[in-house]
Amino acid sequence: MNLTELKFGQKAIIERVTDDDLSLKLFEMGLLPGETIMLENVAPFGDPIAVLLSESKICIRLQDAASVQIKPID
Amino acid sequence: MQKEITVALVGNPNCGKTSLFNALTGLNHKVSNFAGTTVEKKTGETKLSAGVKAQIIDLPGTYSLYPKSADELVTYEILRNKAESNYPDLVIFIADxxxxxxxxxxxxxxxxxxxxxxxxxxxxxxAERKGIQYDLKLLEKELGVPIFAINARKQEGIDNIKSALLNDKLRITAQYYNLDHVNAQMLDEVCKATDKRNKYAALQFAINASSLLSEKAQRIIKIFEKYSFDTRKFQEDEILSRYHIIETTVSNARLKNTSQLKNSLTHKVDEILTHRYWGIGIFLVLLLLVFQAMYSWSSYPMEFVEYIFGLISNYIETQMPKGILNDLMVHGILAGLSGVMIFLPQIIILFLFIAILEDVGYMARVGFMMDRIMRPFGMNGKSIVPLISGMACAVPSIMASRNIENKKERLITILVTPLMSCSARLPVYTLLIGMLIPDTAKWGPFNVHGLVLMVMYLIGFVAAIFSAWIFKFFIKQKQKNYFIMELPSYKMPVFSNLMITLYEKSGAFVWGAGKIIVAVSVVLWVLASTGPQGNIAKVEQKFASTINNDTLPETVREEAKLQMNSQKLEASYAGEFGKMIEPAIRPLGFDWKIGIALLTSLAAREVFVGTMSTIYSVNDDGGEETFSNIKTKMQAEINSQTGKPSYSLATILSLMIFYAFALQCMSTIAVVKKETHSNKWPIIQFVYMTVLAYASSFLVFTIFS
Known part of the structure; x- marks a missing residue:
């Protein structure tokens, strides 16, 4: 499952980032394997999305979020 | 003897770095370039003790030392070079x-x-509100560097930092990530190739050099190839290892962490402000309120500025000996200056609102909401900040585009930002709108002036978006484009920070515009009061008999005087200039007087109003000049050829469109040259905006006349 499939309020654990060009940027911003993530807001037109990490809030385009593999909790 | 130490402030974006910088240095700071480079630094001074000063350098916020955008590059450039004279003796790292x-x-x-x-x-x-608490003593021990708790926004803990800067015992270095897993021989070669002793600094510089393709790149790439060293893999490993080291250290010192992913206050505010359907509507309403405020709050302060200038001109005119110098001061310099300074209140209000929106964290949300809309036009959500602040001034806005990672998106943003209606156009619009619609006109609760002004701003935005779309097809894409941005939690704006921003920005406007206006006014005054071959004297002679004839009624003599003044201006060098370009601008509905103003405002748009003041003041004998006076004079002006008013609806609209699109700003051209490191882009920008302005004005004039 990837990040674009996450529903509002649903929590998940980040497993890995499949896009090599993006992974460094995402890791530096705190979006890295093992972190818990939750979908918070969606921009007009449904893209980009804003996700909550344990310490920060980050927005990301759907096209980039598709490379973030996650495992839902519960 | 005075001792001075150099201190650099480093941290992530939104960590409170600017607040700390302001708290340490107050108003005592300036922006300049590092010697011999285009790397800009913001420095300030703070006195630590009787004999010691600290030079504080504020570096742009960054997420890592592997720069991905132009502003991150600035921070990296300054920290990488130990030989640089500004290399810090000490880094203050600010962490959220x-x-x-x-x-x-x-x-x-x-x-x-x-x-x-x-x-x-x-x-x-x-942090405490989030449920996180640290044992600072233990954290200090684990990390091995001095730690201070501060509240930069409330200016708490600043004295502790100052005394720490004085204490040589606190100059401690630390090392966290070790390079044992990297081939030692390769590290030696990299150190040699980069002239660095510190192995991490050398490797890190080499990796950046290889990806930035700098002068040393070839040699370094060869070394990496020889040892089949994968830079991306190394960086990924570095980041994850560092997080691992940090996690262990931090968790030991963490007293409690009841923090969990939950909907915070910021989330509740975001639910409303970035709502999927009405988020953008709220943004537009906010903008409308800003413009209304700009209009309604500024009337008294504007009258005040006008009054002060009136007093000064009056004083100089009556107290200074009559003659050429008196005339130059009153009708040249003061007339030009007052024409623009009167807009300072409106400009301050606009700057203030933009500073508040930035400071509370709303601007990032606007970027988030607008990303999808900006994308088809070759820009991204981050472009919205330069575009919005372009409504105040294009110069800092173009610099604000540095955080856009993708070079193509950044270039497009730079190219179209000057189309946003900046505060220098305000004086021009206000004067022209005032000639069309009375000040008091209302439409429902709104002031009609404010609405028309908003339309002008919208026209600028549409032109910017449309030009961006065209540029998208002509500029080549080399990098992958993505949009990943932090949405900082909402904060209350800090009064002192806002005041410092206002002081800097309006100061820059007053000095920047002031210098040009004074220079242009003097030149213009000379050109408007002298003419070739004694033509002016001939005009005076022609009217002398009528004006000096006491038997004629007062009204006839006044009329003759007005005609003489207008013919004198026409006979002057300025008049000749205007006439020379008149054929080129006649299709736009402009006469030679407007031609003079177009020429003088080539350096800065706001000079238009100053020029009009000077032209119509030279045209007049005595009496103090006021803004409303110029408006009345322009409205009353009759075109000698057609017998109709010189400023018809078509001419005024055409003029407004011309000023909306033309790139009449030296400072913008200079900053674009600097930010793009080229002559090509400022030239392209100047040409396309001039063509756009000319074509649109022609169209508008033709339609309305």
């Missing part, structure tokens, strides 16, 4: 305590460069 883990990633990288470092934990209160 509520987001410690990620902030410490950059901290550990900077420390590993081998520079002495102290760690300031900011926003402890926010």
């Amino acid at each position: 305590a509520s987001n410690l883990k990620r902030n410490l990633l950059l901290f550990s990288q900077v420390a590993d460069l081998g520079v002495p470092i102290i760690l300031c934990l900011n926003m402890m209160d926010v």
Whole structure:
């Protein structure tokens, strides 16, 4: 499952980032394997999305979020 | 003897770095370039004790030492070169305590460069509200560097930092990430190739050099190839290892962490402000309110400025000996200056609102909401900040585009930002709108002036978007484009920060515009009061008999005087100039007087109003000049050829469109040249905007006349 499939309020654990060009940027911003993530807001037109990490809030385009593999909790 | 130490402030974006910089240096700072480079630094001074001063350098916020955007590059450039005379003796690292883990990633990288470092934990209160608390003594021991808890926005803990800067014993270096897994022989070669002794600094510089394709790149790429060293793999490993080290250290010192992913206050505010359907509507309403405020709050202060200038001109005119100098002061310089300074209140209000929106964290949300809309036009959500602040001034806005990672998107943003209606167009619009619609006109609760002004701003935005779309097809794409941005939690604006921003920005406007206006006014005054071959004297002779004839009624003599003044201007050098370009601008509905103003405002748009003041003041004998006076005179002006008013609806609209699109701003051209490191782009920008302005004005004039 990837990040674009996450529903509002649903929590998940980040497993890995499949896009090599993006992974460094995402890791530096705190979006890295093992972190818990939750979908918070969606921009007009449904893209980009804003996700909550344990310490920060980050927005990301759907096209980039598709490379973030996650495992839902519960 | 005075001793001076150099201190650099480093941290992530939104960690409170600017607040700390302001708290340390107050108003005592300036922006300049590093000697011999285009790298810009913001420095300030603070006195530590009787004999010691600290030079504080504020570096742009960054997430890592592997720069991905132009502003991150500035920070990296300054920290990488030990030989540079501005290399800091000490780094103050500011970390957001509520987001410690990620902030410490950059901290550990900077420390590993081998520079002495102290760690300031900011926003402890926010962390506590989130349910996170640290044992600072233990954290200090684990990290091995001095730690200070501060609240930069409330200016708490600043004295502790100052005394720490004085204490030589606190100049401590630390090392966190070790390079044992990297081939030692390769590291030696990299150190030699980069002239660095610190192994991490050398390798880190080499990796950046190889990806930035700098002069040393070829040699370094060869070394990496020889040892089949994968730079991306190394960086990924570095980041994850650092997070691992940090996690262990931090978790030992963490007293409690009841923080969990939950909907915070920021989330509740975002639910409303960035709502999927009405988020953009709220944004537009906010903008409308800003413009209304700009209009309604500014009338008294504007009258005040006008009054002060009236007093000064009156004083000089009556107290100074009559003659050429008196005339130059009153009708040249003061007339030009007052024409523009009167707009200072409106400009301050606009700057203030933009500063508040930035400071509370709303601008990032606008970027988030607008990303999808900006994308088809070759820009991204981050472009919205330069575009919106372009409504105040294009110069800082173009610099604000540095955080856009993708070079193509950044270039397009730079190229179209000057189409946003900046505060220098305000004086022009206000004067022209005032000639069409009375000040008091209302439409429902709104002032009609404010609405028309908003339409002008919208026209600028549409033109910017449309031009961006065209540029998208002509500029080549080399990098992958993505949009990943942090949405900082909402904060209350800090009064002192806002005041410092206002002071800097309006100061820059007053001095920047003031210098040009004074120079242009003097030249213009000379050109408007002298003419070739004694033509002016001939005109005076022609009218002398009528004006000096006491038997004629007063009204006839007044009329003759007005005609004489207008013919004198026509006979002057300025008149000749205007006439020379008149054929080129006649299709736009402009006469030679407007031609003079177009020429003089080539350097800065706001000079238009100053020029009009000077032209119509030269045209007049005595009496103090006021803004409303110029408007009345322009409205009353009759075109001698057609017998109709010179400023018809078509001419005024055409003029407004011309000023909306033309790039009449030297400062913008200079900053674009600097930011793009080229002559090509400022030239392209000047040409396309001039063509756009000319074509649109022609169209508007033809339609309305």
